[in-house]
Amino acid sequence: MRFGATLIGPAGVHRSTGTFREPEALVELSRDVVLVLSEADEPAAGVSVIALIVHTASRHAAAIGVFASAAACRSWWYQPFNRLLRDPDVLLVLAQICPDS
Numbered sequence: 246m247r248f249g250a251t252l253i254g255p256a257g258v259h260r261s262t263g264t265f266r267e268p269e270a271l272v273e274l275s276r277d278v279v280l281v282l283s284e285a286d287e288p289a290a291g292v293s294v295i296a297l298i299v300h301t302a303s304r305h306a307a308a309i310g311v312f313a314s315a316a317a318c319r320s321w322w323y324q325p326f327n328r329l330l331r332d333p334d335v336l337l338v339l340a341q342i343c344p345d346s
Contacts, residue, residue, distance in 0.1 A: 250308040252295065255321055258309055263328035271305045279304050279336075287315065288341035294318050297338040298329060315339050 251270040258265055265271065274282075279301055288294050295310030296318050312318035322330060322337055329335045 250306065252308050252310060255309055255312075258298070258307070258329075260324060260327040260329055263332065265307060271307050274299065274304045274306050276304065282306075282338045283336055285338050285340070288339050290315070293342045294339045295342060296322065297336075297340055299336040299338060300332075300334055301336055302334040311342060 250272045251267070253265065253267060253270050257267055257270075279299060282297060282299055283301070291314060293310075294312050294315050295308050296312065297306055297308055299306040310318070312321065318339055324330070330337075
């Protein structure tokens with residue numbers, strides 16, 4: 246599955262407030278895409294990833310990154326002050342970066 250979204254740097258996510266520095270970079274997803282993302286497999290170990298932050302109710306999403314690994318992304322995400330983490334409608338999906346063909 247492919248879709249386009251502007252990549253937001255990790256500093257562009259205000260995790261303590263649950264907001265984004267550039268809200269216009271959020272994209273709207275179809276219900277089918279949200280469903281597929283909710284069932285996505287974890288990327289392989291040792292690859293660069295981006296984080297897809299998906300609000301399952303509004304179907305808005307943001308692409309955040311780049312992170313050197315899934316572990317680095319999880320370390321950034323799993324912080325006690327992260328308000329997005331505590332929202333039951335927010336889904337974190339890690340996606341492997343694929344080089345252009």
